[in-house]
Amino acid sequence: MHLEHLGWAVTAPAETLALLKHLFGASVYKSERVDAEGVLTHFLDAGAKIELLESTREDSPFAKGLAKRGPGLHHLAFGVADIDAAYARVLEAGLTPLAPPKQGADGKRIFFLHPRDTHGVLIELCGDAPALPPARWVETPSGTVATYAFGHPASPPLLLLHGAAGCTRLETLALARELEKAFHVIAMDLPGHGLSASCETLTMRVFLDAAHAVVDACIPREARFYVMGYSLGGALALLVARDAAQRVGRVAVHATNMAWDEAHVRRMNLRLDADRLERRAPALFAAFEEAHQGRTRTLFAQVAEFAATLPELTRTHAITEGVDVPVLVSAGDRDELFPLEKTLALKNALPKASLALLPDVTHTLSPDDAKALAGIVRRWMLAA
Numbered sequence: 001m002h003l004e005h006l007g008w009a010v011t012a013p014a015e016t017l018a019l020l021k022h023l024f025g026a027s028v029y030k031s032e033r034v035d036a037e038g039v040l041t042h043f044l045d046a047g048a049k050i051e052l053l054e055s056t057r058e059d060s061p062f063a064k065g066l067a068k069r070g071p072g073l074h075h076l077a078f079g080v081a082d083i084d085a086a087y088a089r090v091l092e093a094g095l096t097p098l099a100p101p102k103q104g105a106d107g108k109r110i111f112f113l114h115p116r117d118t119h120g121v122l123i124e125l126c127g128d129a130p131a132l133p134p135a136r137w138v139e140t141p142s143g144t145v146a147t148y149a150f151g152h153p154a155s156p157p158l159l160l161l162h163g164a165a166g167c168t169r170l171e172t173l174a175l176a177r178e179l180e181k182a183f184h185v186i187a188m189d190l191p192g193h194g195l196s197a198s199c200e201t202l203t204m205r206v207f208l209d210a211a212h213a214v215v216d217a218c219i220p221r222e223a224r225f226y227v228m229g230y231s232l233g234g235a236l237a238l239l240v241a242r243d244a245a246q247r248v249g250r251v252a253v254h255a256t257n258m259a260w261d262e263a264h265v266r267r268m269n270l271r272l273d274a275d276r277l278e279r280r281a282p283a284l285f286a287a288f289e290e291a292h293q294g295r296t297r298t299l300f301a302q303v304a305e306f307a308a309t310l311p312e313l314t315r316t317h318a319i320t321e322g323v324d325v326p327v328l329v330s331a332g333d334r335d336e337l338f339p340l341e342k343t344l345a346l347k348n349a350l351p352k353a354s355l356a357l358l359p360d361v362t363h364t365l366s367p368d369d370a371k372a373l374a375g376i377v378r379r380w381m382l383a384a
């Protein structure tokens, strides 16, 4: 459990925002209506996450409280891994939640404890597994792909790319949620992955054409943008930066291997054995099935075919060639898929590269790892 945000009730939002800007240089990175509660929320990052709450109708419990007590600190919100388990625990302890868990702002499921039970402080508990925002569909040469926007549209745009056999929901959602505090994040599901349309054959060309189509559809023409890619998405990020050199400011790649050999293909294939995954980790397999629309087996087979081409592809086409924007190369120091030497080799092959290593982090990022990594990336990208 951790302090997730502070809720602050406001009656003059423009003035409170001006004050926060003046005090902390903080501005709104996301606004969201929660009609069921009769509130309009605004999120700011002032070291801690602040949620400003503005009333949208007069008959809500929120409006009545606001009329009685006026503006001020409204609630403390704590993030928990499993909101339903937290609710059961609270009932067992004899406390009185205001209502069962329901959809709140920021993609989270939440419930409140009665301040009578909590010594005068309104406490919100919120689930740490937020939902994806609704998809926006983009036509690409290989079919329709799903894209998801995070953060304020006026923030600098950032294209976020997941890895092979992953998707936004499984791999980059936690990164997006952290990066949205500073960027207008456009995350996409690659062709054949996640909610995107199926695709006959997966190749680097197919992925790259789709990424360019998403840039054209979602980022204003001429606007500069940033790119971040995880694993295979890192290779794509470098290719996007090479093709759109005039527009790409900085690139971050994490757990990316640009020099594949047969051992990597073997290790990758082991991860792509759907039967083995279903046997050994049925819950994880079920999550894959849900995220990939029941196409896990087809996708794994396609990615295995694609991975088999990577030793030849990365030997004959230096993906780092022609990339001369600043690149942050990062990896977990316990990546079991790609040894650390590959990360260093990539860093050394790029003319303007910086390096970040995360301690005790494997190839798969936990939500906490993602949060730490996104913090590093955010700071590095905006340092320019």
Ligand code: CO
Binding pocket: 005, 006, 007, 051, 075, 077, 124
């Ligand atoms: Co809240």
